[in-house]
Every structure is written in C-alpha cells, then in structure tokens.
Amino acid sequence: xxxxxxxxxxxxxGMNAALRAVVRVAIYEGHDVVGIRxxxxxxxxxxxxxxxxxxxxxxxxxxxxxxxxSRSEEMRTEEGxxxxxxxxxxxxxxxxxxxxxxxSMKGALAxxxxxxxxxxxxxxxxxxxxxxxxxxxxYTAVETILDAVGKVRDTSSxxxxxxxxxxxxxxxxxxxxYAGIAGGAESVIIPEVGLDFEGVKNKILAGKKRGKRHxxxxxxxxxxxAYGLAKxxxxxxxxxxxxxxxxxxxxxxxxxxxxxxxxxRLGAEAVSLCGDEKxxxxxxxxxxxxxxxxxxxxxxxxxxxxxxxxDILDKISx
Numbered sequence: 001x002x003x004x005x006x007x008x009x010x011x012x013x014g015m016n017a018a019l020r021a022v023v024r025v026a027i028y029e030g031h032d033v034v035g036i037r038x039x040x041x042x043x044x045x046x047x048x049x050x051x052x053x054x055x056x057x058x059x060x061x062x063x064x065x066x067x068x069x070s071r072s073e074e075m076r077t078e079e080g081x082x083x084x085x086x087x088x089x090x091x092x093x094x095x096x097x098x099x100x101x102x103x104s105m106k107g108a109l110a111x112x113x114x115x116x117x118x119x120x121x122x123x124x125x126x127x128x129x130x131x132x133x134x135x136x137x138x139y140t141a142v143e144t145i146l147d148a149v150g151k152v153r154d155t156s157s158x159x160x161x162x163x164x165x166x167x168x169x170x171x172x173x174x175x176x177x178y179a180g181i182a183g184g185a186e187s188v189i190i191p192e193v194g195l196d197f198e199g200v201k202n203k204i205l206a207g208k209k210r211g212k213r214h215x216x217x218x219x220x221x222x223x224x225x226a227y228g229l230a231k232x233x234x235x236x237x238x239x240x241x242x243x244x245x246x247x248x249x250x251x252x253x254x255x256x257x258x259x260x261x262x263x264x265r266l267g268a269e270a271v272s273l274c275g276d277e278k279x280x281x282x283x284x285x286x287x288x289x290x291x292x293x294x295x296x297x298x299x300x301x302x303x304x305x306x307x308x309x310x311d312i313l314d315k316i317s318x
Contacts, residue, residue, distance in 0.1 A: 005019060015065040035067050102129060130304060145183070176189070
C-alpha cells in the first residue's frame with residue numbers, strides 16, 4: 001500500500017513522535033509512505049516527500065512538526081475537497097493519516113465523503129475532542145503551564161501580588177483545570193463554569209487575612225479580558241494584581257514521555273488499520289486504551305466536563 005501522512009492545524013508536542021511511528025511501522029510492514037508538507041495545503045501544492053527510516057531519525061523528542069502545518073482555506077470548499085481527492089488518487093495514496101485537531105478531522109471527514117480512506121490521530125493541546133481522553137500534546141502543555149506557574153508564584157510571593165495567568169483552551173478549560181490542580185492554583189476560570197468574581201475575590205481576601213503572599217488565578221483565554229479582570233480584582237481586594245499571558249509557548253517544547261508514548265502507540269495503530277477496506281476512522285485513548293471510532297460519530301461527541309475534578313480544586317484551594 002501507499003500511505004500518506006500529514007500534520008495539520010495548530011502544532012502540538014508529540015506530533016513528530018506520531019509521525020515517526022507511522023513511518024517506521026509502515027516501512028516495517030512493507031508499505032510506501034509519503035509525507036505531505038504543510039498540512040492539507042501540501043496536497044494542493046503537490047508537496048509530497050517519500051519517507052524512509054532516516055526521514056524520521058532523531059525527531060521523537062522534538063516539538064513542532066518536521067512536515068510543517070497550516071490551515072487550508074481550500075479545504076473549506078466543495079471544489080477544493082474534490083481537487084484534493086483527485087490529487088491524492090493521482091499520487092496513488094490509498095490511505096491518508098491525518099494528525100491534528102477538530103478542524104483537521106473535519107477536513108479528513110470531507111475527504112472520506114468523496115471516497116478517500118482516512119484515519120485521524122488526535123493532536124491538540126486544548127484536549128477539546130470529546131470522543132477521547134487525552135490528545136497528543138495536552139500533557140506537555142500542562143507541564144509548560146506548571147513551569148510558568150512556579151516561576152510566577154516565586155515573584156508574586158516576593159512582592160505580595162495576585163497574578164492572572166491566561167492559558168489556551170478557548171471553549172475547553174482542561175488546560176487551566178489540570179494545571180490548576182497540579183500547580184496549586186487558588187482559582188481557575190474556565191468556560192464550563194464561567195467567572196465567579198465574588199468567589200475569586202473572597203479567596204484573595206481570605207488569603208490576605210491569614211498572611212498569604214500570593215494568589216494564582218488560571219484563566220482560559222477568551223472568557224473575560226484578563227487586564228480588566230486584574231483591575232477589578234485589585235480595586236475589590238487592595239491586592240496588586242498582574243497578568244501573564246502564556247500564548248504560544250504552550251505549543252512548543254520537548255514532549256513529555258507520556259505524550260511520546262501515546263503518540264507512538266496511536267501512530268502504530270493507525271498503520272495497522274490500513275488495509276484493502278476503505279476507512280473513515282478516528283483513533284484515541286478511551287478508558288485507558290486505544291479505541292477506534294467512526295470519524296463522523298467521533299466529531300459529534302460533545303466534550304464532557306469533569307465537574308468532580310473542578311470541585312476538588314475548589315475545596316483544596318481554600
């Protein structure tokens with residue numbers, strides 16, 4: 001068989017580990033592997049690269065993606081989807097493995113609807129794919145946030161400040177919630193719950209009363225303006241409140257061992273599922289093991305909120 005592989009959308013630590021597994025397992029099983037540069041855009045540009053063992057040497061520990069990534073506007077049109085399918089057919093690519101998040105999976109589904117066999121691997125630091133438990137890159141991003149929390153806490157304690165640390169996630173608060181638990185944050189503001197201004201204010205005041213020198217607030221991006229919230233909290237508590245926006249440093253860096261292992265397992269499983277039968281599948285970890293899902297059904301699963309974990313944080317951060 002001839003297998004194509006691409007990385008798409010926002011980069012996530014561990015993409016290279018997944019790519020390495022796809023290429024090496026495919027070669028081990030006697031298949032040809034074609035890397036497609038710069039996501040779906042590489043299909044339209046016919047930017048294909050034959051992959052061999054050396055193509056993925058010494059990349060398992062690297063962040064980003066050696067194939068590059070992008071967001072393709074052409075994949076949003078019926079004409080573009082049909083053209084992409086035609087090019088893949090001309091190149092003899094029987095199965096396409098797509099490593100990416102929600103938008104990348106939707107692009108893969110569109111290709112499957114016009115006859116392309118596709119298998120997707122979840123790679124997004126936001127962890128906003130509801131059909132699975134932990135996407136490639138999520139745990140590395142949590143560790144990056146924890147490193148920042150520790151450093152911000154040091155200077156906040158020295159100067160008796162509160163600090164709002166804005167993290168990624170948009171409609172999913174997993175990054176803030178998990179980093180909040182592991183990093184000992186006093187408050188988290190996430191889309192699943194919203195802003196409880198009085199609750200945050202009262203925690204700052206209670207900490208101030210007992211002599212606490214810092215207060216760490218993790219804020220999921222696009223919930224409330226971080227600087228406006230800092231101003232309001234400072235006025236309400238009398239505690240100087242600063243803002244740290246982590247931005248794209250959350251996407252980069254050396255992937256953790258867990259992300260490398262998960263990515264390698266998913267990549268290997270994707271190749272094993274390639275066969276004579278056409279596929280439209282999404283892989284992911286569920287109940288602690290790799291499971292395969294119909295791609296359309298996977299995209300329809302809403303992300304669940306771990307209320308119990310949030311409640312634990314609320315209780316232990318008093």
